Amino acid sequence: MAIKYNLIQKAQPGIAGGGRKKWYANIAIDGELMIDDLVKQIEKFSALSEADIRGVIIALENVIQDQLANGKIIRLDKLGSFYPSLTSEGVDKEGEFTTANIRGVKVNYRPGKRISNALSVATFKKKS
Template sequence: MNNLLPILKVQAKKNPRDLEAPERYYLQAVKNGNTNLERLAYLISNQSTVREPDCLAVLHAFVHNMLDELSQGRVVQLGILGNFQIGVNSEGSDLPEDVNRSNLKRVKLNYRPGSRIQKQINQLDFQIKAYEAE
């Protein structure tokens, strides 16, 4: 692990249910770039005897097979990493016979971290940036 701390910023937000209410202040995680499969392959290859192209090939195969398993309605269980499962948001109908694909609003990927990862995330230290009015 490195010594960089994830950053949280103070963010003002209106209450969507009561737009006349005063703003309240919340902590919001700040994105600090992206990591792609190539970067992960590079990092893994530097921590093992497996070459970078081989790591990348395994990661690509992993993504392909994970998508295939999810498309069959399976929960993909990855041990300490956690579980992935397809989820949906839909609009309701008054009668069950009125429900069809047009009720579907959004398909999403649900992730539930394994207990070890959740514990480590809960123990993270953060750098908090002060509120900056816009």
């Protein structure tokens, strides 16, 4: 199986009028897997029932939400890690900083080695 891509033409950033346009590869998403699909795939490799697998996935989601909201890093061994990060406005003096300076929080994901390696050996095919 290969990762499919399309070609798109983009202008050079920061140049008035766009400068010289070049062609770049852009991934062509080839569908998505929902929880039902994941459960069916996991059932093939497990002795657990569909209900058990679904329960574990939902429980994992709940635990990850709670722990990220408490500022924890969630390490899922070979799957990778989830961790929170902040963006904030800068202030001149430390004492001037308040939580109002925090503009947002997001979740970052860092894949484990096996997942990263799976993509490093991927093949590519232009979508027809």
